[in-house]
Amino acid sequence: MKKSRTRGLLFAFCLILAFWFVLSVIVARPVLPRPDKAIAFLAGRGGASLLPHLAVSLGRVAAGLGLSLLVGVPLGLAMGFSSKTDRLLSPLIYLTYPVPKIALLPVVMLLFGLGEGSKVVMIMMIVVFQVIVASRDSVREIDPEVIRTLRSIGAGRGQILVHAALPATAPKLLTAIRIGIGTSLSILFFTETYGTEYGMGFFVMDAWLRMSYVELYAGILALSITGFILFLCLDLLGTRLCPWVETPDF
Amino acid sequence: MIAVRNLAFSYRSRNGAVPALADVAFEVDSGTICAVMGPSGCGKSTLISILAGLERPLSGTVSIAGLPVDPARQRIALVPQQYGLLPWKTVERNVLLGFTIRRGSSPGMDRNEAIERAGTIMEELGIESLKARYPASLSGGQRQRVALARAYAFDPDVLLFDEPFSALDAITREDMQGIFLRFWRRHPVTALFVTHSVSEAVSLASRIVVLTPGPAHVLRVEENPFFLQSEADRAGILDFEESLKNSMRGAAS
Numbered sequence: 001m002k003k004s005r006t007r008g009l010l011f012a013f014c015l016i017l018a019f020w021f022v023l024s025v026i027v028a029r030p031v032l033p034r035p036d037k038a039i040a041f042l043a044g045r046g047g048a049s050l051l052p053h054l055a056v057s058l059g060r061v062a063a064g065l066g067l068s069l070l071v072g073v074p075l076g077l078a079m080g081f082s083s084k085t086d087r088l089l090s091p092l093i094y095l096t097y098p099v100p101k102i103a104l105l106p107v108v109m110l111l112f113g114l115g116e117g118s119k120v121v122m123i124m125m126i127v128v129f130q131v132i133v134a135s136r137d138s139v140r141e142i143d144p145e146v147i148r149t150l151r152s153i154g155a156g157r158g159q160i161l162v163h164a165a166l167p168a169t170a171p172k173l174l175t176a177i178r179i180g181i182g183t184s185l186s187i188l189f190f191t192e193t194y195g196t197e198y199g200m201g202f203f204v205m206d207a208w209l210r211m212s213y214v215e216l217y218a219g220i221l222a223l224s225i226t227g228f229i230l231f232l233c234l235d236l237l238g239t240r241l242c243p244w245v246e247t248p249d250f
Numbered sequence: 251m252i253a254v255r256n257l258a259f260s261y262r263s264r265n266g267a268v269p270a271l272a273d274v275a276f277e278v279d280s281g282t283i284c285a286v287m288g289p290s291g292c293g294k295s296t297l298i299s300i301l302a303g304l305e306r307p308l309s310g311t312v313s314i315a316g317l318p319v320d321p322a323r324q325r326i327a328l329v330p331q332q333y334g335l336l337p338w339k340t341v342e343r344n345v346l347l348g349f350t351i352r353r354g355s356s357p358g359m360d361r362n363e364a365i366e367r368a369g370t371i372m373e374e375l376g377i378e379s380l381k382a383r384y385p386a387s388l389s390g391g392q393r394q395r396v397a398l399a400r401a402y403a404f405d406p407d408v409l410l411f412d413e414p415f416s417a418l419d420a421i422t423r424e425d426m427q428g429i430f431l432r433f434w435r436r437h438p439v440t441a442l443f444v445t446h447s448v449s450e451a452v453s454l455a456s457r458i459v460v461l462t463p464g465p466a467h468v469l470r471v472e473e474n475p476f477f478l479q480s481e482a483d484r485a486g487i488l489d490f491e492e493s494l495k496n497s498m499r500g501a502a503s
């Protein structure tokens with residue numbers, strides 16, 4: 001990562017902490033503790049007690065994202081390559097995409113139970129649409145001359161998939177995953193309030209019910225740091241997987 | 251040799267079949283360059299697609315060295331108008347594309363040999379220093395050379411070019427034509443290109459086929475007496491070009 005970018009990120013982090021500090025001084029109530037207290041909680045024993053919750057949540061996000069990719073990428077590629085499949089599935093996607101998936105939580109709970117199944121399926125249901133659309137659009141945007149060149153050399157469907165479709169899809173897919181991670185973490189606040197005693201959603205909501213505000217903010221801070229680290233990892237993965245994509249500095 | 255016999259092709263449209271080629275027939279001798287010329291929209295690119303085995307003709311045949319055209323069995327190197335470089339592969343990997351695609355079906359191909367061959371060709375074309383770069387960072391002329399290197403690295407039976415120099419500015423186009431011709435003289439391969447430029451056809455091809463538009467058929471096949479003539483008769487070339495232009499004008503009207 002470039003030095004200027006690291007400096008920029010550190011500056012933004014410090015700015016948020018400063019804003020939080022000023023706000024906590026102005027509000028001056030237990031409902032908004034100072035950031036140093038939340039940081040001290042994370043650095044101490046509290047941080048260690050939070051780790052199992054974080055691990056469980058990350059496991060659910062990974063399972064949801066994995067399932068989305070497993071379902072969404074083949075569907076998106078099929079829609080991108082075959083106009084017949086696209087005509088068949090597009091209306092279905094367009095009709096169901098705008099439905100707020102969280103409204104389907106009771107149905108998902110009834111179908112997949114209160115355990116891990118419904119939590120993972122909820123994440124999958126939200127992310128899979130982005131994955132399908134990203135994959136389909138990426139295939140559609142492949143320069144037809146690239147396909148002509150490959151076919152003229154004698155490439156079959158499998159080789160066109162490996163040498164054209166998958167690399168063309170990778171950058172948009174990474175963006176979809178990036179957005180998906182943010183959405184998944186938000187969904188956890190709903191799905192981890194039932195049928196579990198582990199997960200960041202449970203940790204934060206439990207702290208809120210116990211009116212343990214320092215723990216509550218420490219949980220939120222831990223989540224945002226986790227999200228931030230995941231984003232950086234995805235950026236790194238992007239530069240490794242898609243070195244031909246030029247990313248602007250910020 | 252490329253032999254095109256009684257080729258006909260139609261596009262499907264909502265209003266029925268639209269004929270694009272009708273009874274097209276000509277030959278290209280082994281180790282020569284043939285230019286197929288015609289006004290825009292006369293079916294030149296369709297013809298190239300059929301020659302590359304990407305489209306099936308309605309009737310008629312195309313054969314390469316006596317065998318029906320088949321991209322999976324023959325080595326057909328197509329250079330499309332915008333070069334068809336894969337943006338996600340480096341220059342070197344683009345040049346090695348033919349080997350990458352065909353190594354499974356051609357067990358005799360050796361990776362080290364392919365890399366060495368690609369390296370030699372890139373050096374000859376002056377793009378060796380670009381091998382780690384991606385196509386997006388290259389100029390039009392450099393992309394054209396990469397496409398040419400990719401075509402040659404494939405050790406092709408035939409080279410097909412679809413309006414190869416039309417996307418370049420005038421000076422780069424002239425430079426590239428010179429580079430192509432010098433390179434071809436060192437490595438003569440049966441080549442066919444389609445163009446709407448008369449001067450390009452006269453500069454680069456030993457045989458010129460003039461097509462008429464809608465549906466295309468062969469109006470004229472000419473041997474180019476000025477091909478590779480270093481001491482060419484300037485007035486003669488102009489007369490020859492004018493005669494071809496008149497054929498094109500007549501065909502277009």
